[in-house]
Amino acid sequence: MVFLAKLLPASRSVITALVVTGLMLFSVGKAQAVNIDFDDLNPADLIGDDGYIPLTNQYESLGVLFESGAYLLGYSPKSAPNYVNGPGFSIHFLGVLPTYVSMYVGSNLEHKVGIRAYGVNGYFEDRLTDGEVRGMQWEDSTPYRPNQFISFYMPEGISSINLAGQADTYMDDLTFSVSVPEPSSLLLLFLGMLITYLHRKRLQ
Structure with a gap:
C-alpha cells in the first residue's frame, strides 16, 4: 500500500x-490548406444593371479579398463551372499570411500572363506564363499552354498577388496554406x- x-x-x-x-x-x-474553386457562387448573382459586378469580399471569411476587376464567369476552361476572368486583378490575404499559394492561370485570347506575389518588407517574386505577346515585343511570344500551374512559396508570408495580361486573364482553383501559430x-x-x-x- x-x-x-x-x-x-x-x-x-x-x-x-x-x-x-x-x-x-x-x-x-500544423498548416491549414484552403481551396477556392469559385463553384459555390452563382455568376447570375454578380450581374447588375451596368454589367458584371466584380468580386470583392465574397471570400473574406476565408481570408481573401479581390480587387481591380476580377469577374466571376461560367464555363471554366479548368474546373467547371466557374472561374475568375478579367484584364487584370489582385488577390489580397487577410490575417495570418499564407506561406504557399498556387493557382491555374491562362488567357482565353492565348496571351502571356504576368503574376507577381508580394511578401513582407517589399519582397516580391514574378512568374510569366507561355503565350502570345502583341505589339513591339511580338518576338517574345511562345506557344500557348492553357491552365498553367503557378505557385509561390515565401516562408515569411505572402500578402498579395497581382495578375495582369494584355487584354484577358483567367484564374481558377486558388489554393493557399496558412501555418497554425x-x-x-x-x-x-x-x-x-x-x-x-x-x-x-x-x-x-
Missing part, C-alpha cells in the same frame, strides 16, 4: 507531462515549471 501511495502522485505527474507534450506536438508545424509562451512556461517540479520530486 505504501508503494502504491508513492506511485500514484508520480504517475499523475508523468501523465500530466505527456498530455502537455502531446498538446505541443499537435500545435507545432506555435504554442503560446504560457504553455512553454508551464511545461518548464512541470519539468522542474518532476526533477525536484525525483531528487527527494
Whole structure:
C-alpha cells in the first residue's frame, strides 16, 4: 500500500507531462490548406444593371479579398463551372499570411500572363506564363499552354498577388496554406515549471 501511495502522485505527474507534450506536438508545424474553386457562387448573382459586378469580399471569411476587376464567369476552361476572368486583378490575404499559394492561370485570347506575389518588407517574386505577346515585343511570344500551374512559396508570408495580361486573364482553383501559430509562451512556461517540479520530486 505504501508503494502504491508513492506511485500514484508520480504517475499523475508523468501523465500530466505527456498530455502537455502531446498538446505541443499537435500545435507545432500544423498548416491549414484552403481551396477556392469559385463553384459555390452563382455568376447570375454578380450581374447588375451596368454589367458584371466584380468580386470583392465574397471570400473574406476565408481570408481573401479581390480587387481591380476580377469577374466571376461560367464555363471554366479548368474546373467547371466557374472561374475568375478579367484584364487584370489582385488577390489580397487577410490575417495570418499564407506561406504557399498556387493557382491555374491562362488567357482565353492565348496571351502571356504576368503574376507577381508580394511578401513582407517589399519582397516580391514574378512568374510569366507561355503565350502570345502583341505589339513591339511580338518576338517574345511562345506557344500557348492553357491552365498553367503557378505557385509561390515565401516562408515569411505572402500578402498579395497581382495578375495582369494584355487584354484577358483567367484564374481558377486558388489554393493557399496558412501555418497554425506555435504554442503560446504560457504553455512553454508551464511545461518548464512541470519539468522542474518532476526533477525536484525525483531528487527527494
